[in-house]
Amino acid sequence: MIKNLIQSDIKPRYKAIIAAVVDGVAQRKFSVGEKLPPQRELAHTLGFAIATVGRAYSELEQMGIVRSHIGRGTYIAEIKTKSSPSGINSGQLYDMQTYRVPVADIPGLVAETLRAIASDDAARLVLENCPTQGEYAHRSALSDWLAQSGINARPDDIIVTNGGQHATMCALSTITHPGQTIATEELTDPRMKSVAGYLDRQLAGVEMDEKGMLPDALEALCKGARRISAIYCTPRNQNPTNAVLPYERRVAIAEIAEKYDIPIIESDIYGTLRQDEEQPIFSIAPHRTHFVTSLGRIAGPGMKVGCLVSPLESVMRSQSGVGMSTGASSRLQVEIAARWIRNGHIRQMVEWQQDDALRRVALLSAYPALSNAVSLPNSPHIWLGLPDPWRSEEFVDAAAAHGIAIAPTHSFVVGRRHIPHAVRIVLGAPATLEDLDTALDRLERILQNPPRPHGRSA
Numbered sequence: 001m002i003k004n005l006i007q008s009d010i011k012p013r014y015k016a017i018i019a020a021v022v023d024g025v026a027q028r029k030f031s032v033g034e035k036l037p038p039q040r041e042l043a044h045t046l047g048f049a050i051a052t053v054g055r056a057y058s059e060l061e062q063m064g065i066v067r068s069h070i071g072r073g074t075y076i077a078e079i080k081t082k083s084s085p086s087g088i089n090s091g092q093l094y095d096m097q098t099y100r101v102p103v104a105d106i107p108g109l110v111a112e113t114l115r116a117i118a119s120d121d122a123a124r125l126v127l128e129n130c131p132t133q134g135e136y137a138h139r140s141a142l143s144d145w146l147a148q149s150g151i152n153a154r155p156d157d158i159i160v161t162n163g164g165q166h167a168t169m170c171a172l173s174t175i176t177h178p179g180q181t182i183a184t185e186e187l188t189d190p191r192m193k194s195v196a197g198y199l200d201r202q203l204a205g206v207e208m209d210e211k212g213m214l215p216d217a218l219e220a221l222c223k224g225a226r227r228i229s230a231i232y233c234t235p236r237n238q239n240p241t242n243a244v245l246p247y248e249r250r251v252a253i254a255e256i257a258e259k260y261d262i263p264i265i266e267s268d269i270y271g272t273l274r275q276d277e278e279q280p281i282f283s284i285a286p287h288r289t290h291f292v293t294s295l296g297r298i299a300g301p302g303m304k305v306g307c308l309v310s311p312l313e314s315v316m317r318s319q320s321g322v323g324m325s326t327g328a329s330s331r332l333q334v335e336i337a338a339r340w341i342r343n344g345h346i347r348q349m350v351e352w353q354q355d356d357a358l359r360r361v362a363l364l365s366a367y368p369a370l371s372n373a374v375s376l377p378n379s380p381h382i383w384l385g386l387p388d389p390w391r392s393e394e395f396v397d398a399a400a401a402h403g404i405a406i407a408p409t410h411s412f413v414v415g416r417r418h419i420p421h422a423v424r425i426v427l428g429a430p431a432t433l434e435d436l437d438t439a440l441d442r443l444e445r446i447l448q449n450p451p452r453p454h455g456r457s458a
Contacts (some may be wrong), residue, residue: 001029001036003045010273010377011244013048017056018063018358019377025065025076025365026375030339031151035068059355063362093437097405099239099381100429104352105301109345113336130331132322133315134160134307135326141338142307145346149268150279151291153309159319160307160329164269164294167308169195171290172319174228175263176201180229182219185213187412187420189239190230194265204228205414210374212243215252222260231257231264236271240412240424241383242374247278254285269292271304273354287311295337298349305337329379354378360427361439363437367444373425377422380428386421387447394451395423402442 005020024030037045039053046053057074058067061193062209066128067077112434117125133139139155161167168191176182184192196203204226207217211235233253235245246254257264266281266289267359281437282291294306310318340346359379364371364382373382392409399406408424410419425443430436 002042002102005029007377012057013046014052014056015354015377017042017046017048017053017356018059018362021056021060021065022063022117022358022362022365022377025262026371029424030076031130032076032078034076036076039065041108044317045225059336060423063359065365079110090232092407092435093403094435095405095429096426096443097407098429099426101301101380101426102353102356102431103299104349105350106345106348107339111358113339115211116339117332117335122327125332125335128331130196130328130334132159133319134158134329134334135331135447138334138338139307141341145291145341146291146307146309148274149272149293150283152283154312156306157309157312157315159315159322160305160334161308162326163296163304164267164306165195166322166326167197167292167306168192168265168267169233169325170308170318171292171310172196172201172232173199173266173324174288174317174321175265175438176229178394181226182230182232182413183262184232185234185238185241185246187241188232188413189267189269190407190411191232191299193411193414205308205417205421208241209244210241210243212241212245212249213253215249216454217255219259220260222256228260231262232267233264233281234267234270236268236274236276237376237379240381240407240409241269242376242379242381244274244376246278250279250281251284254289257285257288260388260425262288264289266291269297272297273357275352282309291420295346297347298353299337299340303337304332305334329443345373349435359433360436363427363433363440366437369447370440370444375427381424381426384423384425384448385425390447390451392419392420392421392423395446396399398446398451399443402446404439 002020003025005018005023007019010016010019018025039057040050043050061068064077066074068074098164120441136155139162142158143153143155161170173193181202182196183206185208206221207214235250235312264281266339272293282289291309295303308318327379358377361375361377364375373384375382386392396406396408406423409423413419427436
């Protein structure tokens with residue numbers, strides 16, 4: 001069963017074993033008290049090193065998913081839901097609405113980096129203007145980082161931006177014009193909606209399923225009377241649904257864009273913790289795709305360093321979007337990011353964030369209703385379909401009445417499309433695992449009871 005649940009795109013391999021066991025528990029494929037294979041036997045079956053299996057088992061025990069007994073083996077542990085003597089309304093308020101990114105616990109890193117910069121050329125980095133496109137050395141470092149995601153971008157193809165949202169604004173403002181229509185998933189990032197509204201662009205929602213945007217629906221939209229001027233999509237860890245677009249659909253979307261001569265904006269802001277072998281749309285259609293990403297999901301929300309990769313013939317036009325908006329990025333902050341890329345600290349932060357996300361997702365296995373949500377081992381949010389008769393607005397109000405803030409589902413809906421009976425819950429928002437566990441316990445108990453009027457609907 002573990003072998004069947006292994007996901008080949010999860011690296012390093014011990015994390016793939018952890019994710020497989022967590023998924024097995026969450027899907028009720030493993031029962032409490034069930035014995036896991038001996039480490040040597042599992043290593044032989046998977047073709048992994050024994051040390052790899054040993055590390056996975058150790059991490060699973062730290063998470064409370066398994067219990068090891070010397071001489072007897074390793075067993076699936078019983079995870080009991082906590083009870084609150086003072087009732088469901090007790091305790092502090094929990095924000096599970098804001099997409100908070102925890103800061104990796106690497107002691108002394110920031111201080112050491114700033115001291116190194118101060119001893120080099122601090123005055124230039126802090127006080128002098130930065131080129132609009134960004135310094136070549138910084139773009140070179142970002143090029144090396146992008147290569148890890150399958151983006152073969154030369155430094156000359158890259159525009160450094162003040163975060164991912166700024167990169168999106170630069171792309172939209174230069175490849176489309178006010179009043180034009182952009183096709184995007186029918187459920188999309190609220191900040192994308194805000195940027196489009198600010199720039200006076202219209203959005204047209206494209207039908208989705210659990211795997212993401214449907215190419216047939218996109219082509220039907222492109223054939224219609226309404227002229228589509230750009231396609232915006234998020235192939236990896238889509239916000240809010242966690243959909244991951246299969247390679248065949250990425251190819252299909254690229255072919256549709258080619259057929260109707262439409263530029264593509266590919267957002268990878270939420271996919272930076274993944275390690276996929278599948279090619280991004282940019283690699284399939286580099287001549288018409290603008291790739292947007294950011295280090296903010298890795299290093300922390302204060303790391304406002306993003307980049308926009310545009311086709312070479314469009315770089316000058318995309319670069320003008322930087323000057324029209326917030327201006328060039330902070331040279332000092334990008335210098336910090338470039339140093340962290342070169343010395344391996346960004347990779348260390350990625351692994352730290354992956355471990356943190358996996359621990360948070362693992363907590364879902366204790367809660368029968370919540371464990372049905374669409375979750376990914378490297379995504380700090382889940383997409384929870386609500387059981388009948390819950391409606392999304394009723395559940396959001398009920399959660400608020402019990403001290404938990406959840407983003408209203410209508411904030412993700414494009415236009416006047418149907419609002420699904422589902423909610424996005426940000427597991428990464430509570431500061432600690434203990435806080436997250438308490439918040440999940442409250443949500444589980446809300447789901448176990450029929451809806452009652454709360455807040456605005458009372």
